[in-house]
Amino acid sequence: MREQERMIWCDEVRHDLTAFAHHELMGVRRTRVARHLATCAGCDDVYRQVTLLARELHATTPLIGAETRAFGRMWQSIAAQIVHAPRPRVSAPQLATGTVALTMAIVFALVWAPQGVRMAPPTQPTAVRGADDGTPIAMIFAETDDSIATESRDQDGTATPTPSLQSNYAPTPNATEAS
Amino acid sequence: MMTDSHSTSTPIEPIDALITRAVAGDQGAFAALYDRLAPAVYRLCYSVLLHREDAEDVMQEAFVYAFRNLRCFDPAKSAFKTWLFTIAISRCRNQRRRFTPPLLDITEAIGAALVSPRDEQPETAYAHASARQSLEVALRRLPSRLREAVVLRYGHGLTYREIAEVMVCPQKTAESRVRLAHEALRGLLPSAQGLLEELAI
Numbered sequence: 477m478r479e480q481e482r483m484i485w486c487d488e489v490r491h492d493l494t495a496f497a498h499h500e501l502m503g504v505r506r507t508r509v510a511r512h513l514a515t516c517a518g519c520d521d522v523y524r525q526v527t528l529l530a531r532e533l534h535a536t537t538p539l540i541g542a543e544t545r546a547f548g549r550m551w552q553s554i555a556a557q558i559v560h561a562p563r564p565r566v567s568a569p570q571l572a573t574g575t576v577a578l579t580m581a582i583v584f585a586l587v588w589a590p591q592g593v594r595m596a597p598p599t600q601p602t603a604v605r606g607a608d609d610g611t612p613i614a615m616i617f618a619e620t621d622d623s624i625a626t627e628s629r630d631q632d633g634t635a636t637p638t639p640s641l642q643s644n645y646a647p648t649p650n651a652t653e654a655s
Numbered sequence: 656m657m658t659d660s661h662s663t664s665t666p667i668e669p670i671d672a673l674i675t676r677a678v679a680g681d682q683g684a685f686a687a688l689y690d691r692l693a694p695a696v697y698r699l700c701y702s703v704l705l706h707r708e709d710a711e712d713v714m715q716e717a718f719v720y721a722f723r724n725l726r727c728f729d730p731a732k733s734a735f736k737t738w739l740f741t742i743a744i745s746r747c748r749n750q751r752r753r754f755t756p757p758l759l760d761i762t763e764a765i766g767a768a769l770v771s772p773r774d775e776q777p778e779t780a781y782a783h784a785s786a787r788q789s790l791e792v793a794l795r796r797l798p799s800r801l802r803e804a805v806v807l808r809y810g811h812g813l814t815y816r817e818i819a820e821v822m823v824c825p826q827k828t829a830e831s832r833v834r835l836a837h838e839a840l841r842g843l844l845p846s847a848q849g850l851l852e853e854l855a856i
Contacts, residue, residue: 495834529840536786540698540702541701542698547693553715554722558723
């Protein structure tokens with residue numbers, strides 16, 4: 477049982493060995509690994525291999541791709557592209573904000589617009605009612621607003637609708653005779 | 656060597672100052688940034704893709720994107736190099752997805768002769784070339800994510816936190832990837848082990 481616990485402990489420590497070798501382990505974890513290495517020959521051996529390989533990789537990896545003669549040519553290409561750079565595009569958040577703002581402006585304009593701005597439906601002339609129920613046109617016009625010049629008076633005082641209204645709403649007296 | 660504007664920027668000018676000038680539209684600052692970072696970005700791209708032409712294409716794409724979006728860079732969030740590496744790694748992944756059939760790379764075929772600096776001794780140059788070739792072979796056999804992690808860790812000396820930023824993953828995942836790559840390379844690099852140490856490089 478004790479040996480099994482020790483194996484688990486070694487596995488945990490070896491998991492941290494690379495970070496430990498890179499000085500990236502801090503606090504309790506670092507102390508724990510350091511103490512274990514001082515007492516465990518197996519883990520200490522692995523640690524030595526890790527540090528050796530790390531040293532070799534530090535020396536060798538920078539050599540990969542370290543040489544090129546094309547930097548000047550590549551710069552010409554890059555410079556040409558950044559000189560003729562297109563205008564910066566609108567980002568998605570900016571576009572979304574703009575759309576929301578525009579929509580809200582339209583909605584507010586519709587809801588809170590002054591009443592006068594709205595188009596009132598045209599009022600139906602009262603003469604239509606008169607034509608339907610047989611009420612004389614003159615009486616209908618007498619009931620309506622006097623300010624509207626909808627009638628003319630003969631010499632004997634009889635009111636007669638203006639010719640335009642007469643033609644629109646009242647039957648022409650001589651229509652049958654004309655036809 | 657790259658542009659005439661190089662003479663306008665001093666080598667010690669901080670990256671932040673160059674970025675400020677570049678954002679203001681100074682072409683010389685763009686060139687200076689490129690000079691400063693192009694070798695590292697190219698090494699990263701080549702180490703991940705292990706193909707010269709692909710690495711050159713990806714490096715150009717990464718710089719063009721970075722320079723066009725320089726206003727989006729926030730120094731409070733990460734270093735410029737880390738931001739640029741993030742873009743480069745993302746482009747490398749896109750390149751891998753597109754998957755171009757492998758072409759014969761002449762410089763790889765004659766590799767050792769082109770690699771070494773002129774002042775290297777033949778023995779040292781040979782050791783470098785051998786070690787590099789062994790590592791390239793081993794890296795080709797690693798899964799791409801592990802290869803990215805090991806290149807960022809050993810090729811560029813990034814911390815685990817920076818690796819996590821570049822690879823867009825939690826720091827614990829970055830740790831695990833470096834560890835797994837390490838374990839895989841211990842098995843894949845038996846012949847190269849100790850070679851550089853013997854030559855005291």
